[in-house]
Amino acid sequence: MFTGLKLTNFKAWQDTGIVNLKPVTMLLGTNSSGKSTLIQSLLLLKQTVRSPDRSIHLNLGGDEVNDLFNFGEFDDVLHQGFVGDRQFSLSFTFLSPESSRIDNGTFFCSYGQNSAGGVAIQEWRVGTNEQQFKSIRREKGAYSLTVDKEIQPRAKGRHICPERSVSLSAEAIVALGQDGAVLEDLSLAIRRELENIIYLGPLRRKPERDYVWNKSNPGEMGSDGHRAIDVLLASALIKGDDQNRIIEGVSKWLVRMKVADKLEVKQVGRSTRYELVVHRDGVEANLRDVGIGISQVLPVLTIAYFAPSGSTIILEEPEIHLHPLAQSVLAELFVEVSKERNVQFIVESHSEHLFRRMQTLIARQSIKPQDAAMYFVEREGSVARLRSLELDDFGRVQNWPESFFGDALGETREQARLMFTRQQESQA
Incomplete structure (x- = not known):
């Protein structure tokens, strides 16, 4: 589970400070404010x-099939009002x-540009x-490696350069001696934490009328949730102790949302x-023939039961097309x-109803x-x-931002005033 995040000079963020992440973390805010950048x-x-390239420092994207985002070039990521050197850090x-052999860990990496204009750690x-x-990083692309507060590096050279931002080469591990095993375990823990992120974006595919099932369980759902139906088909059709677990979990929440009584897979x-x-x-309808809200929330409900234990689920606007x-x-x-x-859930939302609950x-x-x-x-x-909303034991916000969800009491007062004014005018 991620417990903290910090960005400096990264897109809209000059410095986030330490963002504490919890089992359930919600990000609220106006449009284009920087919420999505945190995610x-x-x-x-x-x-x-x-990335298939071990030597890459940071994969800014461009592969529409395999990458989650295309961040553009270095200057597209660097905060326009950057402070100090032309560097950003994550x-x-x-x-x-x-x-895991590692109880907890920390990761920090700052990035600049090399002579060719690419990203360099x-x-x-x-x-x-x-x-x-x-x-x-020292001169001419060479790196020096130190442990704890040691003054003298354990090793120097180009081979000390981190790979894929999370690990060092086999040569560097050997140079660390007995400490190399610790770093290998730590790098593996960092890699697993990142690989265990499951992301569902705000734009999800519309449903088809029917589907071909390839008799397998998909390894991922896709950022647009396009494999959610495959997950539900596998849940219903693959025999075993886990059969129907996911589809029953999804059905339970559809009932609690009062949008359906049950979800069922049927052969055509x-x-x-x-x-x-x-x-x-008492009415049966194809998913294609019901309101768009059900098909849009299905990937959200499915991912909650599809994600392996220990995963971090990142959701953007899970409430889209749903009633209050x-x-x-x-x-x-x-x-x-x-x-x-x-x-763990990290949720970006504009929903007042979700937040109030x-x-x-x-x-x-x-x-x-x-x-x-x-x-x-x-x-x-x-x-x-970034403003951390301070909630007491009764869920009350002590430092609420002004006018974000509108002024419900103010609207009620204005309606009452207008009603009273009209009543007076009609009696005149």
């Missing part, structure tokens, strides 16, 4: 560790699962509570094609599934304030600012 920073590192902290630091490793005649059928009030009650129930989904399945869940003690983090992102000119 994209982790996805940038994820697509870097997945750092995070994390807790590893009990099965300037300083790389990773560590645990017990040990710290540092690789710094005797063909190899299958359809998703939505049951509601269903938006509220999403907060309950995040809280309950996070506890039941040991997954999170406040209620804190007041009910369904989730402790220390297990939930709420942030409001706003712009001051070209610079993004």
Whole structure:
């Protein structure tokens, strides 16, 4: 689980400060304020560790099939009002699962440009509570490697350059002697933490009328949720102890949202094609024939049960096309599934209903304030600012940003005033 994040000179952010991440973290804010950039920073590192090129420093994207985002060039990422050198940095902290040899870890990397205009790591630091490793770029692309507070480097040269931002070469590991095994375990833990990110974006595919199932369980759902149906088909059709677990979990939440009574997979005649059928009030309908809200929330519900234990699920606008009650129930989904399945949710949203229900869940003690983090992102000119919303034990916000969700009481007062004025005019 990610426990902290910090960006400097990265796109809209001059300096985020330390962003504490919890089992359920919500990001609120105005359009184009910088919320998505916080999410994209982790996805940038994820697509870097997945790159087939071991020597790459940072994969800014461009491969439409394999990359999550295309960040453009170095100057597109560098904050326009950068402070100091032409560098930006990404750092995070994390807790590893009990099965890992590493309990917790830290990652820091700053990036500049090389002579060819490409991205080059300037300083790389990773560590645990017990040990710290540092690789710094020197002249002509050579790096020096130190451990803890040692003054003399353990090794120097081009071969000390970090690979894919998260690990060092075999030669560098050998140069560390007995400490090399610690760094290998730490690099593996960092890589796994990034690989365990599952991302669902705000734009999701519309459903088809029926689907061909290839008799396998997909390894991922896609950032637009296009493999969610494959996951549901596999859940219903693959025999075993896990059969129907995901589709039953999805059905449960559709019921709680009051948008369906059940979701069912049905074979189309005797063909190899299958359809998703939505049951509601005694009526069966193909997924294609029901409101768009159900098809758009299906990937959100599916990913909550599809993600392996220990994953970090990043969601952008999960509430899209949902009515207010269903938006509220999403907060309950995040809280309950996070506890039941040991997954972390980082959610970017504009939904007042989702946020208000999170406040209620804190007041009910369904989730402790220390297990939930709420942030409001706003712009001051070209610079993004982050406000940590302070919630008490009753879910009340102590430092609420003015007018973000509108002025509900003010609207009510204005309506009452107009009603009173009209009544007086009609009696005159």
